[in-house]
Amino acid sequence: MKKFLFVFAQAHHAFRVPELKSISELYCLKIVIPEDQDPLRPFMVIELESEAHARILTKRCILIKSIYEFYCQGDDYEHLHDRNRENRHLWSRFIADTSFKFAVSAYNHKIPQVRQKEIVESFSYMGFLGKIDMKTPDIVMGCFEEYDDRRGQIRDKHEGDGNFRQVYFGRLVAEGTARALISMFDVKKRTYFGNTSMESEISLLMANQSLASPGKVIYDPFMGTGSMAYPTAYFGAHVYGSDIDGRQMRGKGDVSGVVRAASQYGVAQQILDLCTFDITHNPWRCGELFDAIVTDPPYGVRAGAKRLGRKKELDAERVLLYFYHRANPQPDDTPYIPPTRPYELSNLARDLVLLSRYLLKPDGRLVFFLPTVNDEYEEVDVHSMLCEGMEVIANSLQDFGSWGRRLVTIRKTTSIRYPPPSFAAPTEMAESEHVPAHKGFREKYFQGFKKPDGI
Secondary structure (H helix, E strand, O other), rough: OOOEEEEEEOHHHHHHHHHHHHHHHOOOOEEEOOOOOOOOOOEEEEOOOHHHHHHHHHHHOOOOEEEEEOOOOOOOOHHHHHHHOOOHHHHHHHOOOOEEEEEEEEEEEOHHHHHHHHHHHHHHHOOOOOOOOOOOOOEHHHHHHHHOOOOOOOOOOOOOOOOOOEEEEEHHHHHHHOOOHHHHHHHHHOOOOOOOEEEEEEHHHHHHHOOOOOEEEEEEEOOOOOOOOOOOOOHEEEEEEEOOOHHHHHOOOOOOHHHHEEEEEEEEEEEEEHHHHHHHHHOOOOOOOOOEEEEEEOOOOOOHHHHHHEOOOOOOHHHHHHHHHHHHOOOOOOOOOOEEOOOHHHHHHHHHHHHHHHHHEEEEEEEEEEEEEOOOOOHHHHHHOOOOOOOEEEEEEOOOOOOEEEEEEEEEOOOOOOOOOOOOOOOOOOOOOOOOOOHHHHHHHEEEOOOOOOO
16 A cells, blocks of 8 residues: 545535545545544545556546645654655655656645745755756656645735645645536536536535446436436436426426436436436336435425425315316316425435335445534434435535535445335324434524524
């Protein structure tokens, strides 16, 4: 195993390790992430078997900016250079005849050019004999200073220069190319989108969590405008989508809006089909169909979740009238539109896990967002929705302050074939039973997450 310095984009830091582990599993890469690594910091020293594996990760992981062969790190340059000399065997092969350049940069700070030159010259003991090439060098040596975050503080130009937290040094192996996909899938550039369309960076991270790749079939049971379909299809998977409201998928025009957008990305042929139905009254007659289920369930802020059924049951007279009209249709009758009722988020999440256990192949993944109230959240909230044969393997928070949404990844661990779930209405919870923070999320959101008086 070799050590590599990972340089991450400063976005969605909680998603870094789950993404790394998922893509490593997808490509059967051995990866060692030390337990004491701080996911909030932009630099991480990770062990891989080869540079080829590092290049694979930079081509697929959305949050990686670059990967360097790790030479050393230190609290100051004296310690850095001592350790670099000890690791001479790592870089001595480049001394004789290799064109090179040095790149010096900092996180949370801007290093003045004068000191950048001093830093580069401090590495003169390495004795490189090759040509300095600032445009197309054979190797790039990177030196990174990490400073504490001082945003919001008034300070003079270059104040605190040199008072860094840690300094790292290594050789560039590969730049991250996957981040270019964020712009490619930008919702603003898409031919078809809606007010619930997922932002591109998050949809790409969800696609990576689902292990999307050629030969796999992935299902989105809350398809909407198809935000999850495009990146998963781009990575080679075939996509099947459904929604209780077909208008979201169709849009306007002769061609479905989802198919039009998929054509924009050259993946229309990867869309298997789009169907309109309620997942609690689904047409599936056999299970173990899909390699992954990836979705963003509606939770009532911009669009409410619905399921078939009536808010109030019909009285006996109206039931008889209903069946009479069904048995004796008239030429001028309007098409029958099934009634719907609200679908409470905690019930939806529980049913989604049950449906996934039925539809997923063994080792298949369910990837979905779960909104929650941050102050009320507990780990048991996610584990309480699990059923036998399903386990949580990742749980990452996207924090919005009072509330957040958690990207939950659940793996099917069983090979037992379960019957189709009945989606029976849950019984009233006992007073002692745990109430998850996402229960009644819509009401809490519009009340500004204020607690009732006296609590």
